[in-house]
Amino acid sequence: MTDTAQAPIVAPRSGPGSAGPWLLTWRRFKKHRLALVSGVVVLMIYFVALFAEIIAPFSTETYSANYTYAPPQLVRMFGTDAEGSTHLFYVNDYTVKIDPISLSRAFETDPNKVIPVGFFVRGEPYKLWNLFDWDVHLFGPQEKGHPFYLFGADRLGRDVFSRTVHGARVSMSIGLVGVTISLLLGIFLGGISGYYGGWIDESVQRLVEFLKSIPTIPLWMGLAAAIPPSLDPLMVYFWITVILSLLGWTDIARVVRGRFLSLRTEDFVVAARLDGCRQQRIIWRHMVPSFMSHIIASVTLAIPGMILAETALSFLGIGLRPPVVSWGVLLKEAQNILAVSSAPWLFLPGLAVVIAVLTLNFLGDGLRDAVDPYAR
Amino acid sequence: MTATAPNTPERLLEVHDLKVHFPIRIGFPKREVSRIRAVDGVSFHINAGETLGLVGESGCGKSTTTRALLRVTPPTDGRIDYRKPDGSHIDIAKASEDDMVPVYRDMRAVFQDPQASLNPRMRVIDIIGEVLLVNGLASGPALEARVGELLRKVGLPPEAMWRFPHAFSGGERQRISIARALAPNPRFVIADEAVSALDVSVRAQIINLLQDLQAELGLTYLFVSHDLSVVRHICNRVAVMYVGRIVEIADVEDIFAKPRHPYTEALLSAVPVADPTIKGRSRRIRLPGDVADPGNVPPGCAFHPRCRFATDRCKVETPALQPTATPGHQAACHYADSLDLRGAFDIQ
Numbered sequence: 001m002t003d004t005a006q007a008p009i010v011a012p013r014s015g016p017g018s019a020g021p022w023l024l025t026w027r028r029f030k031k032h033r034l035a036l037v038s039g040v041v042v043l044m045i046y047f048v049a050l051f052a053e054i055i056a057p058f059s060t061e062t063y064s065a066n067y068t069y070a071p072p073q074l075v076r077m078f079g080t081d082a083e084g085s086t087h088l089f090y091v092n093d094y095t096v097k098i099d100p101i102s103l104s105r106a107f108e109t110d111p112n113k114v115i116p117v118g119f120f121v122r123g124e125p126y127k128l129w130n131l132f133d134w135d136v137h138l139f140g141p142q143e144k145g146h147p148f149y150l151f152g153a154d155r156l157g158r159d160v161f162s163r164t165v166h167g168a169r170v171s172m173s174i175g176l177v178g179v180t181i182s183l184l185l186g187i188f189l190g191g192i193s194g195y196y197g198g199w200i201d202e203s204v205q206r207l208v209e210f211l212k213s214i215p216t217i218p219l220w221m222g223l224a225a226a227i228p229p230s231l232d233p234l235m236v237y238f239w240i241t242v243i244l245s246l247l248g249w250t251d252i253a254r255v256v257r258g259r260f261l262s263l264r265t266e267d268f269v270v271a272a273r274l275d276g277c278r279q280q281r282i283i284w285r286h287m288v289p290s291f292m293s294h295i296i297a298s299v300t301l302a303i304p305g306m307i308l309a310e311t312a313l314s315f316l317g318i319g320l321r322p323p324v325v326s327w328g329v330l331l332k333e334a335q336n337i338l339a340v341s342s343a344p345w346l347f348l349p350g351l352a353v354v355i356a357v358l359t360l361n362f363l364g365d366g367l368r369d370a371v372d373p374y375a376r
Numbered sequence: 377m378t379a380t381a382p383n384t385p386e387r388l389l390e391v392h393d394l395k396v397h398f399p400i401r402i403g404f405p406k407r408e409v410s411r412i413r414a415v416d417g418v419s420f421h422i423n424a425g426e427t428l429g430l431v432g433e434s435g436c437g438k439s440t441t442t443r444a445l446l447r448v449t450p451p452t453d454g455r456i457d458y459r460k461p462d463g464s465h466i467d468i469a470k471a472s473e474d475d476m477v478p479v480y481r482d483m484r485a486v487f488q489d490p491q492a493s494l495n496p497r498m499r500v501i502d503i504i505g506e507v508l509l510v511n512g513l514a515s516g517p518a519l520e521a522r523v524g525e526l527l528r529k530v531g532l533p534p535e536a537m538w539r540f541p542h543a544f545s546g547g548e549r550q551r552i553s554i555a556r557a558l559a560p561n562p563r564f565v566i567a568d569e570a571v572s573a574l575d576v577s578v579r580a581q582i583i584n585l586l587q588d589l590q591a592e593l594g595l596t597y598l599f600v601s602h603d604l605s606v607v608r609h610i611c612n613r614v615a616v617m618y619v620g621r622i623v624e625i626a627d628v629e630d631i632f633a634k635p636r637h638p639y640t641e642a643l644l645s646a647v648p649v650a651d652p653t654i655k656g657r658s659r660r661i662r663l664p665g666d667v668a669d670p671g672n673v674p675p676g677c678a679f680h681p682r683c684r685f686a687t688d689r690c691k692v693e694t695p696a697l698q699p700t701a702t703p704g705h706q707a708a709c710h711y712a713d714s715l716d717l718r719g720a721f722d723i724q
Contacts, residue, residue, distance in 0.1 A: 020540060021497045267493035270448055271556070274485055275507035276477045289497050 025293060028370040035366020038359035045356055049168040053126045056162035057140035057148055060325045062124060064147070064157035069343045070094060070107050072152040075117060087116035091141075091148060104342075118142040152345035154333055163325050164349045170326035172356065174241055174310045175303040181245035182306075183299055186252025193253065194260025195283070201257070208250045216247065220309065224318040233324040240319050244309050248302060255298050259291035293371035301364035304357040311353055327353050387459065388564055388596050389445070390421040394454035394469070396437075396444050400671070412671045414440040416620035418454075419697065424563070427590065427597040429611035429628065431604060431643070433667060437620040438600045442568045444469075445598070446485055447476050458483065461563065481511055484557035488569035490549030494541040500527070501537035504556045513560055526555040530585060547578035554585065558593070566598045571606060583610055604647045608632055608720075616640045619668045619678040622697055626705035632720040636700045636707035638683045639663075641717040677709070685715055 019027075030036060048055050073091040080086050093113035097106045121142055125135040141148040151160035193204035223243045227236055263269055264287075272286045307327075313319025314328025315335075322329060330349035333339065339346045396415040399408040415437040422428045430438050443449040445456060447468055456468035461482055466475060487493035494503055504523045508514040514522050524534035530551040541549055550570065557565050567586065571579045587610060589595060601607050607614055608628055615625040616639065624637040635641045642661040663682045668674055674681055680690040689710055697708040709715070 020499075024542075267487045267489060268495040271485070271487065271493050272495070272506065273448070274446060274480050275556075276480050276510045277506065278510075281510070286495055290495070 021289075021293075025370050029366055032366040032369060034362050035370075038362035038366070041355070041359040042363050045168060045359070046172055048165055049172045051128075051138075052166045052169045053128050054134075054136065055138045056159075056165040057123060057137050057150075058159045058162040059124055059126060060158070060163050060166045061323070062158060062162070064153070066096070067094070067107075067147050067149065067153045067157040068105070068155055070147065070149050070153040070157065071343075072345050073109065073147075073149050075150070080114065087114065089117040090114045091117060093147060115146045115148065116142045117148065151348045152343065154343070154346060160330070160345060160348055163330055164327070164352050167325045167327045167330050167349060168352065168356075170237065170320065170324060171307055171310060171328070171353070174237070174244070174326070175306040175360075178241045178245040178248060178306040178310075179299050179302050181241065182248040182252055182302065183295070185245065185249035187256050187295070189249065190253035190256030191260060194257035195264070197261075204253065204257075208253060211247055211250050214247075216309075217312070219247065220244075220313055221316070221318055224313055229321070233321070236320060237324060240310060240313065244306050248306060251302065252295070252298060255294060256291065259294060260287065263287045263290060294368075297364055297368040297371050300360060300367055304360045304364075307353065307356060307360075386423045386425075387421050388424045389459070389598075390455075390457040391445070392419050392455040392457070394418045394441065394444060394456060395452045396440050396449055397452040410671055413620050413673060414670055415444060415451075416670075416673070418617075418620070418622050420615050420622060420625055422564075422596060422598060424596055425594055426612040427599050427610055429607035429614040430598060430600045430617060431602060431607055431614060432617035433602060433643075435667060435670070436617045437670070438602075438617055439568055440620075441617070442485070442566050442598065442600055445566060446480075446483070447471065447473075477511075481507070481513075481560040482562050483564045483566065484560070484562040486550070486553050486557050486565060486567045486570040489573050490546055490553055491541075491573075493553055494549055496541050498540070499537065500539055500541070500552055503541070503552065504537070504559055507556065507559050511560060522559070523555075526559055527552075529558065529589070530555045545578075546574055547582060550574060550578075550582055551585065554582075554589070558589065561593075562595070564596045564598070566600070568600045569602070570599075572601065572603065579606070586610065604643060604720075616643065619673055620670050621678065621708065623679065623709070624705075624707040625697070626702065626707075630702055630705050634702070634719050635717045636702075636705060636712040636715070637679075637709045638685055638715065638717065639679050640707075641719075644720045645718065647720060685711060687711075 053059075073094075075089055075091055077089055078086060091114075092109040092111055093115055094107045095110045095113075097108065098104070099106060117139060118141075119139050120136050121140045122135050123137045123140045123144060125133060128134055149159055149161070151164060154160055154163070189204050189207075193201045220243060224240065227239050231239070269282060269286055272282050277286070310319055310326060311328035311331065314321075314326050315331050317332060320326050320329050327349045331347070331353075334343075334346035334350070394415055395413070395417055398412040398414060400410050400412065401407060402409050418437070418441055420428070430441065432438050440449060444451045445468065451469045454469055458466050458468050458479060460466055460479065466479060468476070468479065471479070498506075501520065501523050504526055505514070505519045508519050508522060520537070523537050527534050527536055532548060532551055532555070536544070536548075536552075541552070544552065550573075553570075570586075571582050574582060583606060586597065590597060597610075599607065599611055611628050613626065614628050614631050615622050616631070616637065617623065618639050624631065624635065624640045626636070631640060632644065635644060642663050645661040661684075665682050668678050668681070674691075675694075676692045677683070677686070677690040677695050680686040683690065687710075693710065695708045695710050697706050698712075699705070700707050700712045
């Protein structure tokens with residue numbers, strides 16, 4: 001890049017010590033196995049949420065009166081059907097017995113009835129992201145109309161697995177969107193609080209303390225109750241996100257404020273000032289990069305809180321409401337004693353919540369440990 | 377402004393009655409309950425091309441003084457008269473941030489902790505080149521060439537510019553700090569405890585580097601330190617600070633041979649002596665009590681509660697920094713000329 005004849009200084013750009021902060025962070029993060037695995041799982045969950053229509057074999061509304069509270073089917077390999085052809089993957093059909101006294105149905109899997117399962121099968125048509133018409137599903141029964149309940153069925157015979165997959169979209173995105181709004185609010189309010197200090201700092205900090213002193217569940221309930229029930233489900237989703245993030249910014253604001261306060265007097269920030277840097281350059285080139293990694297870590301740790309909050313609200317019936325499908329809405333189905341006793345698979349969306357929250361926490365922990373490559 | 381300037385031509389910097397106070401505000405609404413007088417009426421000057429040492433124990437206001445000179449901490453009162461390269465003068469104490477930008481090109485700083493003073497997220501070329509880039513002095517290949525040249529000057533290979541600070545040892549980092557200070561061709565460098573965080577062998581290297589650079593580039597140094605042996609090695613003149621004031625200022629050999637202030641005498645007696653034959657006969661003066669609290673300075677001479685020569689006059693009357701019998705030697709002691717104080721142990 002420089003003319004060797006003219007410039008006497010030709011320095012190779014690589015070599016020892018030329019690894020940047022992001023590379024060092026990655027190297028450290030890689031050593032944290034649990035966080036690494038969790039990161040992959042989190043990415044997978046978001047991938048599932050993004051392509052929910054393709055991955056779910058059915059839509060959220062597909063019901064079947066014949067299969068109410070059908071138990072989960074097991075995917076088996078190498079089955080021969082009635083015509084004698086062998087299938088790589090299959091599930092067994094149910095035989096239904098109706099109890100003559102209680103009139104309740106008892107499902108039993110029939111090992112002789114084979115329902116072949118295939119990949120990229122044509123099934124129910126859908127509109128991917130409300131844009132593209134398609135009918136290919138990642139997997140499903142090869143023939144339309146056959147029962148295929150990996151996580152069992154609910155009281156209307158809807159596929160719990162498909163609903164859980166669709167619920168991931170709402171539940172995971174509410175965390176992401178909520179945290180993004182919190183982050184913007186937190187960085188702005190925390191930033192001016194830490195940078196300017198004085199009465200601005202005082203008022204922001206008192207506001208944070210006030211918000212943190214309010215018990216969250218009653219406050220959420222109050223705010224959520226203010227959302228008119230006639231509102232469009234999409235708007236309900238929007239307002240729930242806003243409610244969650246209006247209370248969620250406080251922690252991020254405190255982190256940002258603390259970083260600003262400590263960085264303001266750091267020698268390298270003073271040195272940048274003595275180099276003649278203007279305020280904007282000092283903030284964006286010297287201060288923000290040094291706490292961006294911390295912010296990423298605390299944001300990752302904030303997402304599970306949002307997901308749990310949404311789940312709690314929806315479970316209590318004051319958050320999202322059907323026909324919107326979220327994990328909280330699904331768990332509401334499991335609120336009665338019948339679910340506990342005879343259809344425990346209705347709790348499987350809860351397992352999805354646990355996995356999502358745990359992996360996000362592990363990922364956040366790993367990031368937090370890795371982000372400061374200069375900590376001694 | 378030039379016409380009224382009291383500076384003689386060779387004076388680069390003249391400080392008059394500099395005060396930096398930190399008010400302590402408590403309660404709601406906040407009101408000032410007391411103030412820390414970190415720097416309380418300091419006056420000195422620095423001649424072009426010399427090295428002035430500023431010594432004193434922790435908390436005596438050395439660093440606050442340098443921070444006030446750099447306008448990092450705004451002074452409460454006083455005048456800091458700086459002669460710019462074009463010959464005009466500027467009062468740093470009252471200068472605006474915009475006025476300071478050209479001054480910062482001429483007056484540079486090297487900090488104590490090389491770990492903290494280099495942004496760990498920037499490559500060396502960006503750290504050193506920042507001042508050149510921001511001030512429009514160089515960019516692109518010219519900047520790269522200049523950074524390489526600076527690194528060579530401070531004894532580092534030019535390819536070090538692509539590395540990050542964490543790849544260097546403490547001494548190497550301080551060299552990078554020095555290269556950054558020298559980047560815009562300054563005349564004046566403030567070294568605030570620049571070698572205190574380094575171990576002894578590295579310290580000697582850095583001091584020699586600073587001396588070589590001074591000879592080569594005609595630099596003026598304000599060298600802040602609490603290490604008297606280093607000060608003696610590198611400085612032309614020394615100012616001794618105690619609780620926010622300068623108690624004595626003189627040529628380095630003068631002050632080491634014949635101090636005029638009892639505090640300086642005690643400081644000198646505390647310098648460790650490497651010669652074991654003398655060591656046993658150490659006559660270290662142990663000062664009773666603690667350093668005065670700059671938030672609650674004793675009346676009269678701030679040093680009187682610890683001074684073995686203190687009289688009733690010292691408890692009431694604050695001594696001013698005034699000339700003594702030796703030319704160029706000033707001390708803030710009522711009995712500066714009458715006391716017979718011992719100098720550094722190995723000179724007597």
